[in-house]
Amino acid sequence: MKSRASHLLLAMLLLTPSAQANLTIHPMRTSVGAEKAAVIRVYSQSTQPQYVQASLRRIVDPAGGGEHEVEVPASQADIALTPSKFALAGGGNRLVRVIPLHGVEHETAYRIYFEGVRAPQDGAVETPADRAQASIGVSLVWGALVNVLPANGSVRLELRGHTLRNTGTLRVGITSVADCDAAGTCVAHDVSRSLYPGASLQLPVTVDPGHTLQLRYRLTRDGYREHLERLKPLSPE
Template identity: 65%
Template sequence: MKITAFYLIPIALLLAVPAHANLTVHPMRASVDGKRATQIRIYSQSTQPQYIQATLRRIVDPAGAEESEVEMEPSEAAIAVTPGKFALAGGGNRLIRVIPLQPVLQETAYRVYFEGVRGPEESSAPEGEGAQANIGVNLVWGALVNVLPRDGTVLPAVHGSTLRNDGTLRLGITSIADCVGNRCTAHDVSRSLYPGSSLQLPFTASPGHTVQLRYRLTSDGYREHVQTVTPSDI
């Protein structure tokens, strides 16, 4: 496997040359639940035809300090993107399907990149000043795709001053509160906590206190869940 990193999505260099792949991608975030495919639509923002290539990479330690992206063989991926390469008419759009290939044990993150490539006639054109004049800025769009396990579980746990996700679903944490009885002091948090990941609480957990979490799940969109957790070792 080869680990690669991508930094600006989309990547746009401010150069006075025409840009290939003038397109937009919607949605930029999608999910696959193991049974049903999801769809991403690519819209052309150009009057000229374009050739687009889709590439898939798995995200390692998503939303964590060591986040990186891994290239893999198609047989190793939990999902497939079809078509992987296509022509996009000027001003048109194209529907791309992301289909499940194999089940996952815990929620897994992938990135699908869409970028402009040379078309058949461009690939066969001789190199020279004319060919170089047509080479512009390559815009790359990356859509996040989360693959969900068939029977996902939510199991946050607090160990001392650390919140750990011991379940199999990503928790989109929006608030962590320190509670004594019904009296809570909330701290706004914006963090995705994937299975097996942990974060430091914004306060020191004390004996007799509980921790109230507000979070969202990938499959529920903006619906907020509330759960109270009792620290295990204070």
């Protein structure tokens, strides 16, 4: 998996590298489905009240070479956050719900960012937290990865030469691959990569005729449960 996808904690220090995070979140990764919402809890690490804002971005080409994030208007997003802005008491915590809005055809990845911001200016009085943030000049941003699952997801993988392609509708988190001969002797190769629907992966081995590729992988919906599948190479297109 690419570093952007595997490192979910993002800290941006604007002026000083010695600042401490004034909030944390849990979990750092979750998923929602057609009938399954999720929750993320935001914890205050400060004795002062804070005002927190959550923002949403869609991940394009997740875990791929062209991975990047784009802002998504609320009207076009597959999920909604409630609340997206809230006050957080010193030492307190707040639950944010991640709600699926409509179904998706393929597993999709989003990242939700949480950051401390200034309180609304419509008649609000500056709080100690506002003054502290202004004096420190630091903004720490936490990012949580959220996968949106299709209602009837499927796993389909094709092997042609040393190219593995995900033709299904679910992300496949590959944990290992092995080249196995007809006698069942397998030679393992190190591969650790998330393969999203429509993506391809160049394997470190070409499976010879009569051999099979043994894949061990995990699915978002199954957590740490590991699946095992053997693939026969298809003829080159």
